Amino acid sequence: MKRIILSSVAFSALLLMGCGGSSSSGGSTGGSSGSVSGTVSGSYYEGAIVCFDTDGDGSCTGEASSTTSDVNGDYTLSGDGSYPIIAEIPVGAKKHTVLGDTGVDINASTKTVFAIPANAIAQAQVDGGKVVISAISTKLYTYVKDHSSDSIETAMQAVANILGVDKANLLKDFNNAAVSAATRATLKTKADTLLEAIKGKATIAEVKTAADSFVSTLTLPENIDVVRASN
Numbered sequence: 001m002k003r004i005i006l007s008s009v010a011f012s013a014l015l016l017m018g019c020g021g022s023s024s025s026g027g028s029t030g031g032s033s034g035s036v037s038g039t040v041s042g043s044y045y046e047g048a049i050v051c052f053d054t055d056g057d058g059s060c061t062g063e064a065s066s067t068t069s070d071v072n073g074d075y076t077l078s079g080d081g082s083y084p085i086i087a088e089i090p091v092g093a094k095k096h097t098v099l100g101d102t103g104v105d106i107n108a109s110t111k112t113v114f115a116i117p118a119n120a121i122a123q124a125q126v127d128g129g130k131v132v133i134s135a136i137s138t139k140l141y142t143y144v145k146d147h148s149s150d151s152i153e154t155a156m157q158a159v160a161n162i163l164g165v166d167k168a169n170l171l172k173d174f175n176n177a178a179v180s181a182a183t184r185a186t187l188k189t190k191a192d193t194l195l196e197a198i199k200g201k202a203t204i205a206e207v208k209t210a211a212d213s214f215v216s217t218l219t220l221p222e223n224i225d226v227v228r229a230s231n
Contacts, residue, residue, distance in 0.1 A: 038124070039173060039175070040069045041073060044095070046093060048114075049087070051066035051086055052085060053086045057204075059204070081118065084116060085133060086113065086114070087115070089113070112207075113207050114134060114137065117140060137171060139163070139211050142207065142211040143158060164186075166183070194211065197213065
C-alpha cells in the first residue's frame with residue numbers, strides 16, 4: 001500500500017511539473033519573444049534602419065528593437081508587432097531595382113521615413129507573410145493617424161479607394177512574382193508617385209503633411225472622375 005501511495009504521489013508531481021512546463025512555454029510564445037519579418041520596398045532598400053516605434057515618436061532613435069535591412073531589403077525585428085514599424089532610409093542607403101544589382105545611392109539630402117501602423121501588421125502577414133514597408137504602407141499609416149476610430153479594414157479600404165487599387169492587394173509585395181503583373185505595375189506606380197511626395201522628409205510629421213497633400217492633388221477638379229471611379 002505504501003508503494004502504491006508513493007507511486008501515486010510521484011505521478012501527481014510529474015503531472016504538476018508537466019503542467020507547469022506547458023504554462024511557462026505558452027507564456028513565452030507571446031509578447032516580445034516573437035518576431036516580424038518583411039521588406040523595405042520601393043523596389044529594395046538596403047541599409048534602412050527598421051524598428052518598432054514603442055515610444056510613438058515616429059523615429060528609431062532610442063528604440064531597443066531595431067535592425068538594418070540587408071541587400072535584399074529584408075529585415076527581421078524581435079517583438080510581437082503591437083507597435084507601428086518605422087523604416088528610416090538614411091542618406092547613403094542604397095536602392096536596388098532588382099535583386100542582385102549593384103544598387104544606387106539614395107538621392108536625397110536628408111533621410112526618408114516609411115511606416116506601417118501596428119494594426120496593419122497582422123493583416124500584412126496574413127495577406128503575404130511578409131510585412132512590406134513602403135510609401136503605400138506609409139500612406140495607410142498617416143491615414144490611420146487621422147482616423148484612429150476606424151477599423152483597419154475600413155482604413156485599408158479608404159486608402160485603396162484613394163490610390164485606385166484593390167484593397168486585397170494594398171499591402172502586397174509588388175516585387176513578388178506571385179502577384180499578378182498588372183497588380184505589381186499598379187502598386188509600383190502608386191508607390192513611386194507617393195515616394196516623390198514624401199521623399200527626403202526627415203520626420204514623420206513632415207511625411208504626414210506630404211502624404212496628406214498628395215491626397216488633395218487627387219481631388220482636384222481634373223482628377224475627380226479618377227477618385228469616383230475608384231470608389
